Amino acid sequence: MKELFIEIYNKNKELINANSNEYLRLLRSNAINIFKENGIPSNKTENWRHADIEKRLKHDYYFDFKSKSTSMNVEEIFKCDVYDLDTFSVTMLNGWFVYKNAPITQLEDGTIIGGLSKAIEVYPDIVEKYLGSAADMNKAGLVALNTAFLQDGLFIYVPDNVEVSKPVQIINIVNSEEKLFLQPRHLVVLGKNSKLTLVHCDHSLVHNINFSNTVSEVFVGENAMFENYKVQNIGDNSSLLTNLFIQQKNGSKVSNNALILNGGFTKNYVDVSINGKNCHADLYGLYLVDDKQFADNQVFVKHAEPESTSNQLYKGILDDMAKGVFSGKVLVNKDAQKTQAYQNNNNILLTDDAKIYTQPHLEIYADDVKCSHGATVGQLDPDALFYLHSRGLCEKTARQLLMYAFASEIVNEISIPALRETINIMVEKRLRGELSICDQCLLHCNDKETAVFNIDLNKI
Amino acid sequence: MAAAEDSNNNLKELAEKDYKYGFYTEIESESAPKGLSEEIIRYISKKKNEPEFMLEFRLKAYRHWLTLKEPDWAHVDYQKIDYQDLIYYSAPKKKPKIESLDEVDPDLLETFNKLGIPLEEQKALSGVAVDAVIDSVSVKTTFQAELAEKGIIFCSFSEALQKHPELIKKHMGTVVPYTDNFFAALNSAVFSDGSFCYIPKGVKCPMELSTYFRINAANTGQFERTLIIAEEGSYVSYMEGCTAPIRDENQLHAAIVEIIAHKDAEVKYSTVQNWWPGNYEGKGGVYNFVTKRGVCEGDNSKISWTQVETGSAVTWKYPSLILKGDNSAGEFYSVAVTNNYQQADTGTKMIHLGKNTSSTIISKGISAGYSNNSYRGLVKTAKKAINARNFSQCDSLLLGDKCGAHTFPYIEAGNKSSVIEHEATTSKISEDQLFYCLQRGIDMESAIGLIVNGYAKDVLSKLPMEFAVEAQKLLAISLEGSVG
Amino acid sequence: MLKIKDLNVSINGKKILKGFNLEVNAGEVHAIMGPNGSGKSTLASVIAGRDIFTVDSGEVTYMGKNLLDMPPDERAKEGLFLGFQYPVEIPGVSMINFMRTAINEKRKHYGLEPLTGMEFMKLMEEKKKIVEIQSKLTNRSVNEGFSGGEKKKNEIFQMAFLEPKLAILDETDSGLDIDALKVVANGVNALKKPDNASVVITHYQRLLDYIVPDFVHVLYDGRIVKSGSKELAIELEEKGYEWIKKEAGINEKAESTE
Structure with missing residues (x-):
């Protein structure tokens, strides 16, 4: 090769x-x-x-x-x-x-x-x-x-x-x-x-x-x-x-x-x-994949100087046989005192064939730091689901709503209103099992051939 | 935390003073020539009068080992080991069979008394049976008779090979096959002794079982093997302690521990690892490359690992669990302290195969001096492990700005109903907490000792009483001189 | 016992105490009052030896020794006690272990044998009564999960236990209901002896209904602007701090025109 x-x-x-x-x-x-x-x-x-x-x-x-x-x-x-x-x-x-x-x-x-x-x-x-x-x-x-x-x-x-x-x-x-x-x-x-x-x-x-x-x-x-x-x-x-x-x-x-x-x-x-000092980096990611799709996010943040902060948040929903990877790494050099670095990766698997591999790694050589990381793999919160049921929402709507809420933490970080709105709609559609492509896109958006994106809500 | 120079002067003194196990005993021992070959393996096997299957197992392992390369993926850095420059078998010269303590070499008895492990049963800690292993050989197992009444077998591995070869043949290598990794293959080829423990169906072991490992001879690798089998509905709590004399050169320790828990059985395995960590400049110390694994074979079985790691120059160790039985549970509690130039890469693997299996990981790393302390762990749920649960908490505490703390978790979820949670934090010791202690008249070192012990309490509280006190002292001692 | 002369203290270049003077003798109870931001807590921290503050100039002598030269634990062993405004939580460290370490370190300092477990527990029981502290508190980790009132009671309990010569109580009354306040005050009063002294730092006069001070000082803008007897506290309660500020302002001007 x-x-x-x-x-x-x-x-x-x-x-x-x-x-x-x-x-x-x-x-x-x-x-x-x-x-x-x-x-x-x-x-x-x-x-x-x-x-x-x-x-x-x-x-x-x-x-x-x-x-x-x-x-x-x-x-x-x-x-x-x-x-x-x-x-x-x-x-x-x-x-x-x-x-x-x-x-x-x-x-x-x-x-x-x-x-x-x-x-x-x-x-x-x-x-x-x-x-x-x-x-x-x-x-x-x-x-x-x-x-x-x-x-x-x-x-x-x-x-x-x-x-x-x-x-x-x-x-x-x-x-x-x-x-x-x-x-x-x-x-x-x-x-x-x-x-x-x-x-x-x-x-x-x-x-x-x-x-x-x-x-x-x-x-x-x-x-x-x-x-x-x-x-x-x-x-x-x-x-x-x-x-x-x-x-x-x-x-x-x-x-x-x-x-x-x-x-x-x-x-x-x-x-x-x-x-440099007093820098800040926000790194966000969202992956909604199904079928046999593969999404891999690898993040490397190096803190070489003191007093800076970084924040990683990646979230994913995986359906069918989709495979997801998150590997995040934070390196804090010896001189990078007072660094604050956070790392988080949350995932929802919708089927037993979907897979997620997550590796949030920290490598720290300075002592005066605040670093934390977390990773979760799980389902929708049953308490939240029950709460929604008790308010009269059906199973499907309740699940949709919670998944949408799960994803919206990332979408809400988009600072351009028009883009946020569009992505919001796309995510919502994607989770409803419809095509998730820009509305009037002249291209493959209208191409019926590709209408295979279907997160099956009954499986959630 | 200023005055680093002042404390540096005290470091050397402290580091050596506080390792009270650093003495060497003149014991006449019998050793194999240096180096490793099929011949040496045959020598070891013959020396131990082993059954044929054992020799075959060793040779297969050795041939496999020859095809392997030493792993280098761990976050540790050490001088390459010359495997031909090691002695693979060293045993205290002893009379062929020891019936009573009077026949044990008095120097040996004294050694264990000095270590705080009296082998005379009347002096021993009540409720703890001890198997004492020096260099590669088990010298004495206490309370055997009492245990035998309940059908419990607790003896040295060699003795078990003579008396219960069928049990060994059936189970050895089923949890850690010799093909598992470089050091496991090496151990399988040359291991000389260790402990064997068998708890029959329905028996709750009435006392703590304990193995005490001691490296004494120079240039000797220690390769012991522990095998614990807990039959249906049984329970045992097992403890392991380790020390070695202060030496300038490095010593290799490559052990294997295998645990099998059948239906409804529970095994608690606790380790206080205090091998000589090397001096304040990082000279000498034990290389601790250990493969420990348990399998929860039956439904509702449970195995828990608790470890307090304060010793060794380099530690490379991942006590792991395979949760095969439905509803089986695994636990890993660890405190790892590194100071001076120590390096530790330790953690666990939790492999969920059965339904409703659960695992808990609590790891507390404390780094000081120039040391590096890494947590490395894998949590994996198989497709069939429905409703598997894992919770991991891995915290690191840094004392001083020359050390490193690293966290390398790996999470692999293979089904939709698993819930896996991992949390980790890294921080320095809190100035507010320190000042509060100082204001109450507690000096800096005691204050750090207090706070660190408090930080590690979740893990220390899982240790059996006999160990917990020792571990707390050890923790404070290991960190002395780390903060000026 | 404690002599502070022309003390100037700053943090990150910002001046907080500006020429502070105070003298405390054995047997006395002093109250230091003042509006928020006047430097009350800084004073307490500096006396206890918190190193985040910089002493720019001035002298502090304690029992004839230069206090500023002593590390914080040394000060504590010599009988100086600070009751914290916000006592920190130390997870995993039990109160018993903590107090036992503290008392034995102090005993070691004076060349005494450490207390045995029995002696220690007996002493603990004795002191608990003074602050009406429940036994369950001593089984928990230091301050962890304590309510505000429990934390403050715990401070007084530790004070009773360590028997300081000079106790500085930094807003020990803040956040307490009236019952807890009484308990705290009773504790302080019960511990009063001819050979020890206390400095009570407070924002409100309320606490002084229960702890009767011999002297009241008003701290404003980093120094004492008015001293008097306990009546001064009552006056402050009635009129608030505004008149002090005005008076201080006039003095400031008067000083500058001199």
């Missing part, structure tokens, strides 16, 4: 490195060497024990090195219909940044939004300073592979003291007859006292098998605020591997919310390095 990727790299070396500067060429060749060394993560290693990635990779994937970042009217094929969601919307089509007007735009406040391939040309100083410096290629699964094949992705630069007025929405669309293998690479840099909200939606427009191996690097400057929402709602044939690396400086705040509403194979790795 490893050899196959190396072969593809060698064959397409010229195409991959076309129009690239020295920095990028070096980065890629370094990356392929690391990949040669580490290979594909084996399911014998702890973090991949339950994720059978080999199986998902065993397809004749197509690599698109030729399409370039191009101009097209994305609305012709896709329209996001989250009501009232007022965003700067950017689109990735089959792994390439597509645009209506310009490949890279500078807003009035100085914020730069555009494709990474263009940004390397126009802003080499910024890109070279940051690209590859947070994403540890030895650490998480296929980061080296992504770096070796690095082509395009989203680039955002927020200057000091700028609060970007609207969320930036990035829509990742897969629309190809081929079995696509995508490796988008995003780079986000926030200056001092700045603020940015990112909404990241994954959609597949076709039901083909595809594999996406995304790497994002986010640098959060002093006292800056970064909010990130990831809505994953893809078909069962899609495999999604995301690696998000965040680096925090003094006084910065980060909130990450990963919502897996549907997905054949999803593994999200979130790596937060708290390299």
Whole structure:
């Protein structure tokens, strides 16, 4: 398997490195060497024990090195219909940044939004300073592979003291007859006292098998605020591997919310390095999976400096033969005194065939800390159910209500009202056993073929 | 908690002073040559006059061991062991058969008196039968006659091999197969002695049974094996204590404990582990690599592990339970204290297979000095283990800023009706509590001792009386000098 | 017995006591009153040796020794007792074990043999009567799950047990109903001897109906602005603290114009 990727790299070396500067060429060749060394993560290693990635990779994937970042009217094929969601919307089509007007735009406040391939040309100083410096290629699964094949992705630069007025929405669309293998690479840099909200939606427009191996690097400057929402709602044939690396400086705040509403194979790795004092990181996750779906959330928070706080809360409802994994780790370095770190993972299993593996780990080398973690696997609270019955609610409604309440703890953390409302409706529908996709989405939402999401309430 | 330098000066003194078991006894012993080979295994087996099946078992284990690699996944770091540089069999030279204490080597008797474990029955703690194991060999088991009246067999493993080979053959290796792990394979190949305990159907053992392990000879690995079988409706409470002399080099201890509880039976297994932990610089000390496992074979059976771990340089130990019988219950209560350069990676596994099985895990880790203390535990419910319940509470207390406390739980739920709860906290000792004690005239060390004992009380209260007092003292002593 | 001269104390750079003076002799009962935030609890903590406060300047002598040089447990062994405003809970540590450790450490300090179990239990029974404490309290963990009143009674019980030379009671009356208040006050009165002294810190005059002070001091903005006899307390109760504040304000101005 490893050899196959190396072969593809060698064959397409010229195409991959076309129009690239020295920095990028070096980065890629370094990356392929690391990949040669580490290979594909084996399911014998702890973090991949339950994720059978080999199986998902065993397809004749197509690599698109030729399409370039191009101009097209994305609305012709896709329209996001989250009501009232007022965003700067950017689109990735089959792994390439597509645009209506310009490949890279500078807003009035100085914020730069555009494709990474263009940004390397126009802003080499910024890109070279940051690209590859947070994403540890030895650490998480296929980061080296992504770096070796690095082509395009989203680039955002927020200057000091700028609060970007609207969320930036990035829509990742897969629309190809081929079995696509995508490796988008995003780079986000926030200056001092700045603020940015990112909404990241994954959609597949076709039901083909595809594999996406995304790497994002986010640098959060002093006292800056970064909010990130990831809505994953893809078909069962899609495999999604995301690696998000965040680096925090003094006084910065980060909130990450990963919502897996549907997905054949999803593994999200979130790596937060708290390299400053008085930082705060909230990491939330929700996974509602059924059928034979697989959702794996791996979180790593490193407290390198004193007096910062972090909070992880992941919740999941698993139906049918779905499998879920939560592996959270908090590392508190020796110097990170007065750290407060919390970790929680709660799960509900709806069938005897659904499985959850949870590993909330703490590794602590400082003594003046407050750290705690908890994990639960269980059912709906019988007392609460009885209470609802006694108020006249039928079994089905009562269960629905409680499951919805279980999930809403995560949904309520969404600070954009329009998005929260939409996700709320999606969760509710999902739990009712209906399609849980944006209302008027032109795409597979209307595709009756995919109407197989059914959490069977009688089983709950 | 300032004045770290001052306390550092006292550390060396304290660390060695307080390990009152650090003496070495000149006892004439008979040892096998250094190293490990089939020949050595045959030597051990012959020396012990073992039945053929035993030798075969050992050889199979040895051949399997040769194919294994030493595990490295635990959160511990130690110098690689040269398995050819160890002595695998060392026994006090003794007369072939001891009928009365008069025949026991007086030096040996003295050793156990010094350890506070008198082997004379009239002097012994009332209600505790002791099997004393020195280096690799059981030297004396007390109260055998009284126990025999009830049909209880409590003797050394070697004696059991001679007198009850069928029981050994039937049960040995059924809970911990020699293929289980590296150290289990090693033990299965070379174990020299240990304790055997059989409680017949319906018998409640009238006294605490206890094994006392002592490493005495140098360069000797200690590999003992304990097998406890509790037949239907029986009950036994079993205690295990360990010490070793102060030595500069490291000593290896790789034991196996197997417990089988049949229908409605209950076994309580308590350990106070106080092997020489090495000195204040981390030199010397025992490597404690132990495989302990029990199986609740029958319905409504119950096994509980209680451990107080204060000793050893490196501990690698997960007393586990397989809850096979319906409604069976498992418990794990642990206090692990590490100071200076000690490293402990300990915890449990609760494997729920039967219906309505329940397990409770209470773990209290206390780290001081430069030590590292990890809890590692697995709770797994199989698909058929409907209505399985688990509650885990794992707390860590840090004393000082050079030590580490880690928690690695693994939870695997395989059916919809299981309820699994895990809670854990890590914190330092409370300044408010310390000040309150100081204001009442209690000095810093006693205050820490008090608070830590209070913190560990949930676990200490599970120990049999005879052990609890000793354990409390041990806890305070282990932490002396940890806070300046 | 206790002499405090020009004491200045701060926490995290914020000044709390500003030139505080006080002298307490054997046989005396002093009451220190003052509005919230005047520095009453800080005073108690500093005397007991809490290290979160910084003593910027000033002297504190206790029985002729420099108190500020002594670690907190040393102060306690020398007969200084602080009745905490908010006694902390210590889970798992039984009251019996706690008190036994405390009394024996003190005895060791004076070169006495530790109490035997019997002697200890006898003493315990004796002292319990003083504060009308139920035996079940002593079987529980230190302050754990105690109600507010029980915690305060427990403080007085410990005081009775340790027989301090100087007791400082930090708002021992707060949160007590009238019956509990009487019990606490009776305890304090019963323990009064010619060779010991107490400093009662309180916000309300109420407690002083039961514990009759020899001196009343009003603490405001980090120092004593008015001292007097027990009548001062009654005056304070009637008029509130406002007039003190005004008077202090005038004095402050007067001082600054000097």
